[in-house]
Amino acid sequence: MDIDRSSPTPAYVQLADLLREQISAGRYPQGAVLPPEDGIGRLYGVGRTSVRRAIAVLLHEGLIVTGRGTQAQVRAQPERTMLGIAGSDQVVARMPTPPEARRLALTAGVPVLEVTRTDGSVEVFPADRYGAHGE
Amino acid sequence: MDIDRSSPTPAYVQLADLLREQISAGRYPQGAVLPPEDGIGRLYGVGRTSVRRAIAVLLHEGLIVTGRGTQAQVRAQPERTMLGIAGSDQVVARMPTPPEARRLALTAGVPVLEVTRTDGSVEVFPADRYGAHGE
DNA sequence: CTTGATTTGTACGTATGTATT
DNA sequence: AAATACATACGTACAAATCAA
Numbered sequence: 224m225d226i227d228r229s230s231p232t233p234a235y236v237q238l239a240d241l242l243r244e245q246i247s248a249g250r251y252p253q254g255a256v257l258p259p260e261d262g263i264g265r266l267y268g269v270g271r272t273s274v275r276r277a278i279a280v281l282l283h284e285g286l287i288v289t290g291r292g293t294q295a296q297v298r299a300q301p302e303r304t305m306l307g308i309a310g311s312d313q314v315v316a317r318m319p320t321p322p323e324a325r326r327l328a329l330t331a332g333v334p335v336l337e338v339t340r341t342d343g344s345v346e347v348f349p350a351d352r353y354g355a356h357g358e
Numbered sequence: 359m360d361i362d363r364s365s366p367t368p369a370y371v372q373l374a375d376l377l378r379e380q381i382s383a384g385r386y387p388q389g390a391v392l393p394p395e396d397g398i399g400r401l402y403g404v405g406r407t408s409v410r411r412a413i414a415v416l417l418h419e420g421l422i423v424t425g426r427g428t429q430a431q432v433r434a435q436p437e438r439t440m441l442g443i444a445g446s447d448q449v450v451a452r453m454p455t456p457p458e459a460r461r462l463a464l465t466a467g468v469p470v471l472e473v474t475r476t477d478g479s480v481e482v483f484p485a486d487r488y489g490a491h492g493e
Numbered sequence: 494c495t496t497g498a499t500t501t502g503t504a505c506g507t508a509t510g511t512a513t514t
Numbered sequence: 515a516a517a518t519a520c521a522t523a524c525g526t527a528c529a530a531a532t533c534a535a
Contacts, residue, residue, distance in 0.1 A: 261500085318420050497535085
Protein backbone atom coordinates (compact mmCIF):
# COMPACT_ATOMS: atom_id res chain seq x y z
CA MET A 224 0.00 0.00 0.00
CA ASP A 225 1.20 3.44 -0.85
CA ILE A 226 0.61 7.17 -0.52
CA ASP A 227 -1.22 8.71 -3.48
CA ARG A 228 0.13 12.20 -3.91
CA SER A 229 -2.47 13.10 -6.52
CA SER A 230 -5.32 12.28 -4.13
CA PRO A 231 -7.20 15.12 -2.44
CA THR A 232 -6.84 13.17 0.82
CA PRO A 233 -3.83 14.61 2.67
CA ALA A 234 -0.73 12.43 2.87
CA TYR A 235 -0.84 12.36 6.66
CA VAL A 236 -4.46 11.12 6.65
CA GLN A 237 -3.59 8.40 4.16
CA LEU A 238 -0.62 7.41 6.30
CA ALA A 239 -2.75 7.36 9.46
CA ASP A 240 -5.25 5.13 7.62
CA LEU A 241 -2.49 2.75 6.57
CA LEU A 242 -1.02 2.51 10.06
CA ARG A 243 -4.48 2.07 11.61
CA GLU A 244 -5.21 -0.80 9.24
CA GLN A 245 -1.97 -2.50 10.14
CA ILE A 246 -2.71 -2.13 13.83
CA SER A 247 -6.22 -3.52 13.58
CA ALA A 248 -4.98 -6.30 11.30
CA GLY A 249 -2.64 -7.45 14.04
CA ARG A 250 0.54 -6.42 12.27
CA TYR A 251 1.19 -4.33 15.40
CA PRO A 252 -0.56 -5.99 18.35
CA GLN A 253 -1.16 -4.37 21.74
CA GLY A 254 2.10 -3.23 23.26
CA ALA A 255 3.97 -3.48 19.98
CA VAL A 256 6.33 -0.69 19.02
CA LEU A 257 5.98 1.17 15.74
CA PRO A 258 9.09 1.95 13.66
CA PRO A 259 10.83 5.27 14.36
CA GLU A 260 9.42 8.35 12.68
CA ASP A 261 12.23 8.67 10.17
CA GLY A 262 11.91 4.98 9.32
CA ILE A 263 8.18 5.36 8.67
CA GLY A 264 8.97 8.42 6.57
CA ARG A 265 11.42 6.49 4.41
CA LEU A 266 9.02 3.54 4.13
CA TYR A 267 6.21 5.68 2.75
CA GLY A 268 8.16 8.49 1.14
CA VAL A 269 6.87 11.34 3.30
CA GLY A 270 8.59 13.91 5.49
CA ARG A 271 8.78 13.74 9.24
CA THR A 272 6.13 16.44 9.54
CA SER A 273 3.56 14.20 7.87
CA VAL A 274 4.61 11.16 9.89
CA ARG A 275 4.20 13.13 13.10
CA ARG A 276 0.77 14.36 12.04
CA ALA A 277 -0.34 10.82 11.21
CA ILE A 278 0.89 9.63 14.60
CA ALA A 279 -0.92 12.52 16.27
CA VAL A 280 -4.15 11.36 14.61
CA LEU A 281 -3.81 7.86 16.05
CA LEU A 282 -2.79 9.33 19.40
CA HIS A 283 -6.00 11.36 19.59
CA GLU A 284 -8.02 8.32 18.60
CA GLY A 285 -6.61 6.61 21.67
CA LEU A 286 -4.96 3.92 19.56
CA ILE A 287 -1.34 4.51 20.52
CA VAL A 288 0.75 6.17 23.19
CA THR A 289 3.89 8.20 22.61
CA GLY A 290 6.75 9.50 24.69
CA ARG A 291 9.96 11.39 24.29
CA GLY A 292 12.81 9.11 23.35
CA THR A 293 10.53 6.12 22.90
CA GLN A 294 8.82 4.96 19.75
CA ALA A 295 5.05 5.01 19.50
CA GLN A 296 3.43 2.00 21.09
CA VAL A 297 0.05 0.37 20.50
CA ARG A 298 -2.15 1.08 23.50
CA ALA A 299 -3.19 -1.79 25.74
CA GLN A 300 -6.89 -1.36 26.44
CA PRO A 301 -7.45 -1.76 30.19
CA GLU A 302 -10.43 -3.54 31.70
CA ARG A 303 -13.43 -1.33 32.33
CA THR A 304 -15.07 -1.15 35.72
CA MET A 305 -18.81 -0.65 35.37
CA LEU A 306 -20.43 2.07 37.45
CA GLY A 307 -24.00 1.70 38.61
CA ILE A 308 -26.28 4.51 37.45
CA ALA A 309 -29.51 5.10 39.35
CA GLY A 310 -32.57 6.44 37.57
CA SER A 311 -31.98 10.06 38.42
CA ASP A 312 -28.20 10.00 37.98
CA GLN A 313 -26.89 11.54 34.78
CA VAL A 314 -23.83 10.60 32.75
CA VAL A 315 -22.14 12.68 30.09
CA ALA A 316 -18.86 12.14 28.26
CA ARG A 317 -16.43 14.84 27.13
CA MET A 318 -12.75 15.51 26.73
CA PRO A 319 -11.00 16.34 29.99
CA THR A 320 -9.88 19.79 31.03
CA PRO A 321 -6.10 20.05 31.54
CA PRO A 322 -6.29 19.85 35.35
CA GLU A 323 -8.50 16.76 35.07
CA ALA A 324 -6.06 15.18 32.64
CA ARG A 325 -3.24 15.74 35.13
CA ARG A 326 -5.22 14.56 38.13
CA LEU A 327 -6.43 11.37 36.45
CA ALA A 328 -3.12 10.80 34.64
CA LEU A 329 -4.93 10.65 31.31
CA THR A 330 -3.10 10.17 28.07
CA ALA A 331 -4.31 11.91 24.92
CA GLY A 332 -7.39 10.47 23.27
CA VAL A 333 -9.11 9.41 26.49
CA PRO A 334 -12.47 11.07 27.31
CA VAL A 335 -13.92 11.35 30.80
CA LEU A 336 -17.26 10.18 32.15
CA GLU A 337 -18.92 12.82 34.30
CA VAL A 338 -21.51 11.37 36.65
CA THR A 339 -23.96 13.73 38.35
CA ARG A 340 -25.75 12.07 41.25
CA THR A 341 -29.22 12.85 42.49
CA ASP A 342 -27.83 14.96 45.31
CA GLY A 343 -25.94 17.14 42.85
CA SER A 344 -22.50 15.69 43.57
CA VAL A 345 -20.30 15.19 40.54
CA GLU A 346 -17.64 12.55 39.94
CA VAL A 347 -15.30 12.28 36.97
CA PHE A 348 -13.85 9.01 35.70
CA PRO A 349 -11.40 8.11 32.92
CA ALA A 350 -13.51 6.61 30.14
CA ASP A 351 -10.90 3.98 29.24
CA ARG A 352 -11.17 2.37 32.67
CA TYR A 353 -14.81 2.97 33.51
CA GLY A 354 -18.15 2.42 31.86
CA ALA A 355 -21.70 2.55 33.20
CA HIS A 356 -24.82 0.44 33.46
CA GLY A 357 -28.24 1.00 34.98
CA GLU A 358 -29.13 -0.42 38.35
CA MET B 359 -0.26 37.91 30.19
CA ASP B 360 2.73 36.70 28.26
CA ILE B 361 4.70 33.71 27.03
CA ASP B 362 7.67 32.78 29.23
CA ARG B 363 10.36 31.47 26.92
CA SER B 364 12.52 30.34 29.82
CA SER B 365 9.75 28.12 31.21
CA PRO B 366 9.92 24.37 30.65
CA THR B 367 6.27 24.54 29.60
CA PRO B 368 6.18 24.70 25.79
CA ALA B 369 5.15 27.99 24.21
CA TYR B 370 2.17 26.40 22.47
CA VAL B 371 0.88 24.97 25.78
CA GLN B 372 1.22 28.34 27.47
CA LEU B 373 -0.59 29.96 24.56
CA ALA B 374 -3.37 27.36 24.67
CA ASP B 375 -3.72 28.04 28.40
CA LEU B 376 -3.98 31.79 27.80
CA LEU B 377 -6.58 31.42 25.07
CA ARG B 378 -8.57 28.90 27.14
CA GLU B 379 -8.63 31.32 30.07
CA GLN B 380 -9.89 34.11 27.86
CA ILE B 381 -12.61 31.88 26.47
CA SER B 382 -13.81 30.71 29.87
CA ALA B 383 -13.59 34.27 31.18
CA GLY B 384 -16.07 35.38 28.54
CA ARG B 385 -13.58 37.41 26.53
CA TYR B 386 -14.58 35.15 23.64
CA PRO B 387 -18.15 33.93 24.23
CA GLN B 388 -19.83 31.08 22.36
CA GLY B 389 -19.78 31.73 18.65
CA ALA B 390 -17.13 34.42 18.91
CA VAL B 391 -14.32 34.44 16.41
CA LEU B 392 -10.68 34.36 17.50
CA PRO B 393 -8.15 36.63 15.80
CA PRO B 394 -6.39 35.22 12.73
CA GLU B 395 -3.38 32.97 13.33
CA ASP B 396 -0.81 35.53 12.28
CA GLY B 397 -2.48 38.14 14.46
CA ILE B 398 -2.33 35.84 17.49
CA GLY B 399 1.29 35.16 16.64
CA ARG B 400 2.14 38.86 16.61
CA LEU B 401 0.17 39.44 19.82
CA TYR B 402 2.13 36.84 21.76
CA GLY B 403 5.40 36.84 19.88
CA VAL B 404 5.31 33.25 18.62
CA GLY B 405 5.48 31.73 15.16
CA ARG B 406 2.51 30.45 13.26
CA THR B 407 3.54 26.86 14.00
CA SER B 408 3.05 27.41 17.72
CA VAL B 409 -0.22 29.26 17.21
CA ARG B 410 -1.54 26.36 15.15
CA ARG B 411 -0.46 23.84 17.78
CA ALA B 412 -2.19 25.84 20.51
CA ILE B 413 -5.35 26.00 18.41
CA ALA B 414 -5.12 22.26 17.78
CA VAL B 415 -5.05 21.71 21.55
CA LEU B 416 -8.28 23.66 22.05
CA LEU B 417 -9.80 21.94 19.03
CA HIS B 418 -9.19 18.51 20.53
CA GLU B 419 -10.62 19.67 23.84
CA GLY B 420 -13.81 20.42 21.96
CA LEU B 421 -13.60 24.11 22.87
CA ILE B 422 -13.42 25.59 19.38
CA VAL B 423 -14.12 24.71 15.79
CA THR B 424 -11.93 25.56 12.83
CA GLY B 425 -12.32 25.67 9.10
CA ARG B 426 -10.40 26.52 6.01
CA GLY B 427 -10.52 30.22 5.28
CA THR B 428 -12.45 30.99 8.46
CA GLN B 429 -11.00 31.99 11.80
CA ALA B 430 -11.35 29.67 14.78
CA GLN B 431 -14.69 30.00 16.49
CA VAL B 432 -15.76 29.21 20.05
CA ARG B 433 -17.96 26.13 19.98
CA ALA B 434 -21.61 26.45 20.91
CA GLN B 435 -22.39 23.58 23.26
CA PRO B 436 -25.61 21.95 22.05
CA GLU B 437 -28.31 20.64 24.36
CA ARG B 438 -27.92 17.04 25.41
CA THR B 439 -30.68 14.51 24.93
CA MET B 440 -30.66 11.98 27.76
CA LEU B 441 -30.83 8.30 26.86
CA GLY B 442 -32.50 5.82 29.19
CA ILE B 443 -30.22 3.03 30.34
CA ALA B 444 -31.79 -0.15 31.65
CA GLY B 445 -30.06 -2.20 34.33
CA SER B 446 -28.38 -4.60 31.96
CA ASP B 447 -27.50 -2.04 29.30
CA GLN B 448 -23.90 -0.91 29.21
CA VAL B 449 -22.45 2.44 28.23
CA VAL B 450 -18.85 3.21 27.37
CA ALA B 451 -17.27 6.37 25.95
CA ARG B 452 -14.38 6.56 23.52
CA MET B 453 -13.10 8.57 20.61
CA PRO B 454 -14.83 7.76 17.32
CA THR B 455 -13.34 5.72 14.53
CA PRO B 456 -13.00 7.69 11.27
CA PRO B 457 -16.09 6.13 9.64
CA GLU B 458 -18.11 6.93 12.76
CA ALA B 459 -16.85 10.50 12.74
CA ARG B 460 -18.00 10.85 9.15
CA ARG B 461 -21.34 9.14 9.67
CA LEU B 462 -22.20 11.21 12.75
CA ALA B 463 -20.68 14.41 11.32
CA LEU B 464 -18.47 14.77 14.39
CA THR B 465 -16.01 17.57 14.78
CA ALA B 466 -12.68 16.97 16.48
CA GLY B 467 -12.74 16.67 20.24
CA VAL B 468 -16.14 14.99 20.46
CA PRO B 469 -16.24 11.47 21.94
CA VAL B 470 -18.99 8.92 21.27
CA LEU B 471 -21.26 7.06 23.66
CA GLU B 472 -21.52 3.38 22.80
CA VAL B 473 -24.62 1.76 24.23
CA THR B 474 -24.83 -2.03 24.30
CA ARG B 475 -28.36 -3.24 24.96
CA THR B 476 -29.35 -6.44 26.69
CA ASP B 477 -30.01 -8.15 23.38
CA GLY B 478 -26.46 -7.41 22.21
CA SER B 479 -27.40 -4.61 19.82
CA VAL B 480 -25.04 -1.64 19.83
CA GLU B 481 -25.83 2.02 19.18
CA VAL B 482 -23.36 4.88 18.93
CA PHE B 483 -24.20 8.51 19.79
CA PRO B 484 -22.25 11.77 19.63
CA ALA B 485 -21.35 12.61 23.23
CA ASP B 486 -21.87 16.35 22.78
CA ARG B 487 -25.56 15.84 21.95
CA TYR B 488 -26.39 12.84 24.09
CA GLY B 489 -25.97 11.79 27.69
CA ALA B 490 -27.47 8.96 29.71
CA HIS B 491 -29.47 8.30 32.85
CA GLY B 492 -30.79 5.16 34.52
CA GLU B 493 -34.40 4.14 34.19
C1' DC C 494 28.22 4.70 35.91
C1' DT C 495 29.16 7.41 31.95
C1' DT C 496 29.19 8.13 27.28
C1' DG C 497 27.27 8.23 22.90
C1' DA C 498 23.68 7.10 19.68
C1' DT C 499 18.88 7.02 18.88
C1' DT C 500 14.43 9.01 18.99
C1' DT C 501 10.85 12.02 20.07
C1' DG C 502 9.42 16.99 21.29
C1' DT C 503 9.57 21.88 20.33
C1' DA C 504 9.98 25.79 17.20
C1' DC C 505 11.23 28.23 13.46
C1' DG C 506 10.87 29.41 8.34
C1' DT C 507 9.15 28.76 3.50
C1' DA C 508 6.17 27.51 -0.15
C1' DT C 509 1.96 26.12 -2.17
C1' DG C 510 -2.94 24.86 -2.30
C1' DT C 511 -7.76 25.81 -1.21
C1' DA C 512 -11.78 27.86 0.92
C1' DT C 513 -13.99 31.97 2.42
C1' DT C 514 -14.98 36.82 2.38
C1' DA D 515 -11.43 39.11 -9.22
C1' DA D 516 -8.71 40.00 -5.26
C1' DA D 517 -7.53 39.74 -0.59
C1' DT D 518 -7.67 37.14 3.51
C1' DA D 519 -6.94 33.05 6.13
C1' DC D 520 -6.57 28.34 7.08
C1' DA D 521 -4.49 23.53 5.51
C1' DT D 522 -0.80 20.81 3.86
C1' DA D 523 4.04 19.72 3.50
C1' DC D 524 8.67 20.21 3.08
C1' DG D 525 13.22 21.33 5.55
C1' DT D 526 16.32 22.81 9.50
C1' DA D 527 17.96 23.15 14.16
C1' DC D 528 18.20 22.21 18.82
C1' DA D 529 16.46 20.27 23.36
C1' DA D 530 15.28 16.42 26.16
C1' DA D 531 14.47 11.67 27.25
C1' DT D 532 15.65 6.91 26.52
C1' DC D 533 18.56 3.09 25.61
C1' DA D 534 22.65 0.42 24.65
C1' DA D 535 27.63 -0.10 24.79
